[in-house]
Amino acid sequence: MNRKDWTDQGPTRRAVLGGMAATGALTVAGLLPPGPRTAVAAPSLMRAIPSTGQKIPAIGMGTWITFNVGPSRKLREARLKVLQTFFDMGGGMIDSSPMYGTSEDVVGYCLSRIENDQTLFSATKVWTVSEAMGKRQMKTSAELWGLKTFDLMQIHNLLDWETHLRTLKSWKERGRIRHIGITTSHGRRHDDLLDVMRSQPVDFVQFTYNILDREAENRLLPTAADRGLAVIINRPFRRGDLFSKFDRHPLPQWAGEIGCTNWASFLLKFVISHPAVTCAIPATSRVDHMRENMATLKGPLPDAAMRRRMVGYVESL
Amino acid sequence: MIPFSPEVFFALFEEYNLAIWPAQFAAYALGLLVLILAVRPSRVSSGVIGAILAALWMWNGVAYHWFFFAPINFSAPVFAGFFILQALLLLWKFVIQRDAMIGFRRDAPGITGLTLMIVALAGYPLLANVADHGGLQSAVFGVAPTPTVIFTLGVLLLARPRAPLVLMIVPLLWSVIGGLAVWLVGIPEDVVLPVAGVLAVNLVLWQRRGQA
Numbered sequence: 001m002n003r004k005d006w007t008d009q010g011p012t013r014r015a016v017l018g019g020m021a022a023t024g025a026l027t028v029a030g031l032l033p034p035g036p037r038t039a040v041a042a043p044s045l046m047r048a049i050p051s052t053g054q055k056i057p058a059i060g061m062g063t064w065i066t067f068n069v070g071p072s073r074k075l076r077e078a079r080l081k082v083l084q085t086f087f088d089m090g091g092g093m094i095d096s097s098p099m100y101g102t103s104e105d106v107v108g109y110c111l112s113r114i115e116n117d118q119t120l121f122s123a124t125k126v127w128t129v130s131e132a133m134g135k136r137q138m139k140t141s142a143e144l145w146g147l148k149t150f151d152l153m154q155i156h157n158l159l160d161w162e163t164h165l166r167t168l169k170s171w172k173e174r175g176r177i178r179h180i181g182i183t184t185s186h187g188r189r190h191d192d193l194l195d196v197m198r199s200q201p202v203d204f205v206q207f208t209y210n211i212l213d214r215e216a217e218n219r220l221l222p223t224a225a226d227r228g229l230a231v232i233i234n235r236p237f238r239r240g241d242l243f244s245k246f247d248r249h250p251l252p253q254w255a256g257e258i259g260c261t262n263w264a265s266f267l268l269k270f271v272i273s274h275p276a277v278t279c280a281i282p283a284t285s286r287v288d289h290m291r292e293n294m295a296t297l298k299g300p301l302p303d304a305a306m307r308r309r310m311v312g313y314v315e316s317l
Numbered sequence: 318m319i320p321f322s323p324e325v326f327f328a329l330f331e332e333y334n335l336a337i338w339p340a341q342f343a344a345y346a347l348g349l350l351v352l353i354l355a356v357r358p359s360r361v362s363s364g365v366i367g368a369i370l371a372a373l374w375m376w377n378g379v380a381y382h383w384f385f386f387a388p389i390n391f392s393a394p395v396f397a398g399f400f401i402l403q404a405l406l407l408l409w410k411f412v413i414q415r416d417a418m419i420g421f422r423r424d425a426p427g428i429t430g431l432t433l434m435i436v437a438l439a440g441y442p443l444l445a446n447v448a449d450h451g452g453l454q455s456a457v458f459g460v461a462p463t464p465t466v467i468f469t470l471g472v473l474l475l476a477r478p479r480a481p482l483v484l485m486i487v488p489l490l491w492s493v494i495g496g497l498a499v500w501l502v503g504i505p506e507d508v509v510l511p512v513a514g515v516l517a518v519n520l521v522l523w524q525r526r527g528q529a
Contacts, residue, residue, distance in 0.1 A: 064320070065319075065320055065321060065322055066322070068320055068321050068322075068325060068389050069321075069325050069328070069389075070321075070325055070328065070329050070332070070388060070389045071329075071332055071388075072325070072328040072329070072331075072332065074328070075324070075325065075328055099320070099391055100320060101320050101321060101388060101389040101390060101391065102388050102389055285322070285324075
């Protein structure tokens with residue numbers, strides 16, 4: 001059966017390199033010559049947020065489409081099982097937005113029924129215009145999630161970003177949010193995002209990157225590393241399209257060298273093995289797919305040579 | 318960019334149909350009344366038809382789009398605005414201005430119009446059943462946009478001397494949006510909508526050219 005998931009949607013270079021060295025993965029970054037091995041053991045796929053040093057799992061969860069289930073009790077209970085699996089398998093970041101319909105409400109519904117959510121790293125967005133509406137929207141988000149503070153508040157798709165950034169700086173100083181971020185997706189507005197990354201005091205950036213959409217490798221990812229920004233990757237499966245493309249093909253035999261037994265782990269390991277990536281946020285409405293996603297946190301990551309091999313293989317399909 | 322899955326869309330329809338029960342019967346009764354008045358027109362029937370259609374469009378704008386659909390779709394408030402606008406335009410053209418009469422004639426627009434009205438009332442629900450979207454998951458005439466729009470396009474084809482073009486705009490826009498649902502949400506029965514839109518616009522333009 002084709003897997004159809006949907007996804008919704010910083011560090012200093014020193015911090016990035018430090019984090020990579022700590023996991024023995026400098027070869028992954030392509031910063032050391034590749035040795036005879038093609039994979040590097042990664043004892044724990046936790047990544048440090050450069051600005052604060054806090055570590056979060058390299059696989060999070062997006063909520064675009066998947067958690068927008070409206071009032072249906074049956075569907076909410078189904079999503080509760082998905083989120084319970086996420087935390088049972090060491091999950092951390094949940095990313096949402098007011099744009100995603102009832103997703104924030106459903107996340108709040110689930111969190112209020114989950115006991116082992118201490119590892120939660122709450123990330124949502126402000127998606128409106130004007131200071132007053134932005135503040136109102138962020139307060140509503142906190143109510144929906146059942147939280148007093150957010151670990152990360154992002155400006156969604158750069159909408160009215162100058163206005164919201166003033167608010168977020170003030171809120172961060174007052175402890176109402178812990179990190180500031182800014183997002184885009186689908187490869188849009190990279191020039192504008194780069195301007196913000198180079199000139200503004202943001203902790204996180206979020207954009208699209210996957211094994212076929214690699215434009216971010218040219219400017220966004222290197223700039224994030226240079227500027228010390230944490231990076232969240234949305235659409236790691238291109239909203240399920242990559243499964244449609246690849247599911248009928250077998251994994252290459254050498255996928256076992258990096259611990260991949262399914263396409264989900266193959267695609268996710270490619271994304272999170274980029275040295276500048278902090279966290280990928282695949283979305284799913286299914287428990288079995290959540291298990292596959294979270295299993296990616298175990299086992300070795302591909303090094304630079306293996307990453308090139310992975311790209312070559314999928315482009316040959 | 319559709320922010321919900323087909324599973325959620327149909328679950329929402331279940332909730333909606335349960336919440337508004339038995340408004341569906343009232344909507345069907347009004348639809349049948351419009352059909353009868355269109356076949357047997359009288360001095361006041363066009364105004365009554367216009368008022369009924371306006372009420373149904375208003376319901377769709379407020380109850381369906383604004384209250385039920387908006388929580389899962391950020392575009393729904395815009396849709397609500399368009400549906401409310403269409404309700405006001407129907408009142409303006411058929412009840413206040415009265416510059417068009419609605420009545421069946423045995424010509425191409427008339428036969429097509431009557432057919433579209435019957436399709437909206439009977440054919441569309443049958444197609445939905447075949448597509449396994451029947452019962453509580455049904456988009457019911459009068460209280461759900463797609464069959465209401467198909468029905469309205471049919472009524473407009475019965476307008477004489479010709480259908481006011483301003484009344485075609487919103488139904489045609491919805492034909493495009495609803496037509497996308499065939500592929501994006503997986504509602505094969507909605508293929509009737511773009512077909513109805515293309516038929517209606519071509520017949521109205523043909524009718525206007527003939528009268529020019």
